[in-house]
Amino acid sequence: MTTTDAAAATLLPTPRRRRRPHAAKSWINKIVGAVVVLWAAATATFLLQALAPGDRATLLLNLASGQSRQRTPEEVAPVNEKFGFTDPLARQYLHYLGGILRGDLGTSYQLQRPVAAVILDQIAPTLALTVTALVAAWLIVIAATVLSAGRPGPLGGLSSLAETVAAGVPHYWLGIILLVVFAINLGWFPVEGGDSLKGLVLPALTLAIPLAGFLGQVTRAEFTRALEQPHVLSARARGLGDTATRFRHVLRHSLIPALSISGWAMGALFGGAVITETIFARAGIGQTLVTAAQSRDAPLVSGIVIVIAAVYVIANLVVDVVYTVVDPRISTS
Structure with missing residues (x-):
């Protein structure tokens, strides 16, 4: 190699140097995308409040008094002044976004409390339910896949059929069946969810079983496909047992596509929690959302929607980090 060639070689970026700017740019794009999703959710919730039919000041007064009637201009004027309901729409929108940036999601019409405080009081049971359901779903998927995938005979076919059926089961139907069979008839679990670990089992399974069917497929x-890869065949040729081969060399590679939708799954579990918490009379953000929707408490409904969007965004960013843990060869794209 000549001196010129050597000098040119030193100027060429190494693969590691090339990957670092690419990874940084990828993470910047993901963060910008997350901000856009949250902004879109906030904008939609603002329009839900501002353009909903009916006068907001009248609705707030009726909820506070428990009486539904028309209000005089003198009655609604102080409310409009306090909350800025008569301000130009653009000014209301900027004020709303500024409040969100400060952590202020507004005040609940019905409860007369800050929406953020109401959500903080109720989100812990829902987080416990959704995280438990996600972990349970993955345990079901891993066990069923390792034991039955790629095996000859009826076991593989039956497992695949069970996944298809489970993926299509509605939460409300499954929750009612589990409640009737295991809580009412057998008495193994409490009828109402409550805060105990036993009370968490049936609601978590209601969310976990359909998700496990979807992830399992x-x-x-x-x-x-991974069972036929050369490194798997080589492991078997070296005398490694079937179960060990499946866990050490096959499972990691087969989890990547399903992991990519786990962020979406977390958001979907929050949506399913609305139905599940209602069926099992379990406290949480789902019950709060149902009550707020029935009472037309727009700020509380909007705040919960924003929180669910934030959970979805954060879960997807966490999944991107988990990618590199499961398989370090994968770079973000």
Whole structure:
């Protein structure tokens, strides 16, 4: 190599140097995308409040008094002045966004409390339910896939059929069946969810079983393909047992596609919690959302929608980090 060639070689970026700017740019794009999603959710919730039919000041007064009637201009004027309901729409919008940036999601019409405080009081049971359901779904998926995927005979076919059926089961139907069978008839679990661990089992399974069916379909297909990869065949040729091969060399690679939708799944679990918490009379953000929607408490409904969007965004960013833990060769794109 000549001196010129050597000098040119030193100027060429190494693969590691090339990957670092690419990864940084990728993370910047993801964060910008997350901000856009949150901004869109906030804008939609603002329009929900501002353009909803009916006078907001009248609605707020009726909720506070428990009487539904028309209000005089003298009655609604102080409310409009306090909350700025008569300000130009653009000014209301900027004030609303500024409040969100400060952590102020408004005041609940019905409860007369800050929306952020109401959500903080109710979000812990829902987080416990959704996280438990996600973990349970993954445990079901891993066990079913490792034990049955790619095996000859009826086991693989029956497992695949069970995943298809589970993925299509509605939460409300499954929750009622579990409640009637295991809580009312057998008495193994409490009828109402409550705060105990036993009270968490049936609601968590109601959310976990359909999700496990959906994730299992994706994982099973990848697992079956991975069984034919050269490194798997080489492991078997070295005398590694079937179960060990499946856990050490196949499972990790088959989890990647299903992991990519786990962020979406977390947001979907929050949506499913609305139905599940109602069925099992369980405290949480779902019950709060149902009550707020029935009473037309627009600020509380809007605040919960923004929180669910934030959970969805954060979960997707966490999934991107988990990618590199499961398989360090994967770079963000």
